[in-house]
Amino acid sequence: xxxxxxxxxxxxxxxxxxxxxxxxxxxxxxxxxxxxxxxxxxxxxxxxxxxxxxxxxxxxxxxxxxxxxxxxxxxxxxxxxxxxxxxxxxxxxxxxxxxxxxxxxxxxxxxxxxxxxxxxxxxxxxxxxxxxxxxxxxxxxxxxxxxxxxxxxxxxxxxxxxxxxxxxxxxxxxxxxxxxxxxxxxxxxxxxxxxxxxxxxxxxxxxxxxxxxxxxxxxxxxxxxxxxxx
Numbered sequence: 001x002x003x004x005x006x007x008x009x010x011x012x013x014x015x016x017x018x019x020x021x022x023x024x025x026x027x028x029x030x031x032x033x034x035x036x037x038x039x040x041x042x043x044x045x046x047x048x049x050x051x052x053x054x055x056x057x058x059x060x061x062x063x064x065x066x067x068x069x070x071x072x073x074x075x076x077x078x079x080x081x082x083x084x085x086x087x088x089x090x091x092x093x094x095x096x097x098x099x100x101x102x103x104x105x106x107x108x109x110x111x112x113x114x115x116x117x118x119x120x121x122x123x124x125x126x127x128x129x130x131x132x133x134x135x136x137x138x139x140x141x142x143x144x145x146x147x148x149x150x151x152x153x154x155x156x157x158x159x160x161x162x163x164x165x166x167x168x169x170x171x172x173x174x175x176x177x178x179x180x181x182x183x184x185x186x187x188x189x190x191x192x193x194x195x196x197x198x199x200x201x202x203x204x205x206x207x208x209x210x211x212x213x214x215x216x217x218x219x220x221x222x223x224x225x226x227x228x229x230x
Contacts, residue, residue: 002202004227008215011222013037016069018062022076023083030058031065039214046210049135053100057086057093060132064119067131078128085120096132103130104137107189109182124179134210142192142213144185149177151220152188161228165190198229 015037018024024031035041045066053059061083068075086096096118103111115129116122127145134143142148149170156167168184170177177185192209199207219226 001227001229002199004219004225005199005215005229006203008218008222008224008226009039009211011224012039012042012214012218014042014070014217016066018065021065021079023080027058027061030056030062035066039211042214046135046138053093053136054097055093057091057096060086060093060096060119063131063135064128067128082119082121082128086118089120091118097136100132100136103133104141107141107186109179112182126177126179126181126185130185134213138208138210139196140193140209141189142209143217144177144188144213145217146172146177147217147220148188148213149181149184151216152184155226158228159191159226162230163191163194165194167191195229202229 014035016035018031018033018035021031033045035045045062049059049063053063061079064082065075065079068078071078085091096115099111099114099118103115112126112129115132116124119129121129127143130141131143134141149172152167153169153172156169160166166187168187170181170184173180189209192212195212196207196209199212215226218224
């Protein structure tokens with residue numbers, strides 16, 4: 001039964017050329033890799049962020065660019081807008097990492113606002129600010145984006161079967177996920193944690209909440225069906 005999930009995770013692909021960021025040269029030691037985009041190379045990027053973010057502000061900039069990379073019409077300007085704000089207001093990596101860790105400990109709108117404030121994000125978007133705690137706590141917090149939200153909205157009834165933590169559809173009233181979808185996001189977080197434990201028990205590998213999201217992202221983008229789990 002977990003075969004479809006393992007296939008989706010194995011075929012995950014999100015390649016990113018970090019070197020093409022327009023301000024890459026301003027950050028020696030950063031923005032200097034091409035991420036192949038499979039699970040292993042992506043995990044290496046996740047490790048890189050966790051190791052360096054507490055003391056290096058550029059590690060956060062890399063994550064923002066990585067997250068926005070698939071949106072070619074806004075990845076450069078969107079990243080630079082955040083970079084410029086953080087540098088001009090002298091936001092330290094320690095302050096930003098503390099805001100991220102606060103959300104890791106307690107997932108509330110107020111803690112999300114702290115991350116947005118440190119990044120200079122003025123709208124109530126979810127995806128970019130929530131990527132920072134997701135990559136900081138891979139075992140417990142999955143990422144969220146439109147691909148995942150569409151999958152949840154189309155499949156939540158079937159995949160709530162056998163679950164204690166249940167999914168709820170996303171409103172998706174805007175081109176990007178907003179605060180009105182935060183309650184659905186929280187249910188997604190708890191569902192991923194439960195499903196990660198189920199798959200860990202069913203397979204010979206350790207599944208993280210992030211792995212569940214990677215499998216769902218791949219399934220939605222590639223038109224793959226994921227089996228309902230026991």
